[in-house]
Amino acid sequence: MKKSVVIAGGMALGVAVLLGVHFGGQQLFSACERIERGAFPSPNGQFEARLIEVDCGGTTPLGTHVTVSDRTAQETMTVLIAKDRQDLRLEWDSNETLDIGLPALPDEALVRQLGSWNGITVRYQPAE
Numbered sequence: 001m002k003k004s005v006v007i008a009g010g011m012a013l014g015v016a017v018l019l020g021v022h023f024g025g026q027q028l029f030s031a032c033e034r035i036e037r038g039a040f041p042s043p044n045g046q047f048e049a050r051l052i053e054v055d056c057g058g059t060t061p062l063g064t065h066v067t068v069s070d071r072t073a074q075e076t077m078t079v080l081i082a083k084d085r086q087d088l089r090l091e092w093d094s095n096e097t098l099d100i101g102l103p104a105l106p107d108e109a110l111v112r113q114l115g116s117w118n119g120i121t122v123r124y125q126p127a128e
């Protein structure tokens with residue numbers, strides 16, 4: 001009986017880790033460090049874009065994320081995920097339009113690139 005409990009407990013933990021168990025939108029098991037490189041509020045202050053560098057250790061390359069938060073609805077979405085460290089420029093053109101300047105990247109370097117979220121238009125432009 002003891003042996004089956006230990007095996008079942010170990011299997012449950014293994015599945016939880018593999019699935020990246022989430023609680024309240026936050027990962028419970030994560031070895032990744034999130035380094036905020038800048039926060040950019042929209043002109044009216046309702047939204048905020050954040051530039052985040054994600055470092056998951058020596059065997060995993062860095063990643064660059066851009067999140068947009070709706071302070072009124074208390075929701076956040078990652079609108080851009082790029083492999084490696086990227087030099088991005090974030091600027092609000094209006095209360096509803098976020099411009100992201102990024103270098104020319106191969107398609108495989110962009111993991112996620114949303115064009116809109118929650119009434120916000122996200123425009124991608126070549127970095128200057």
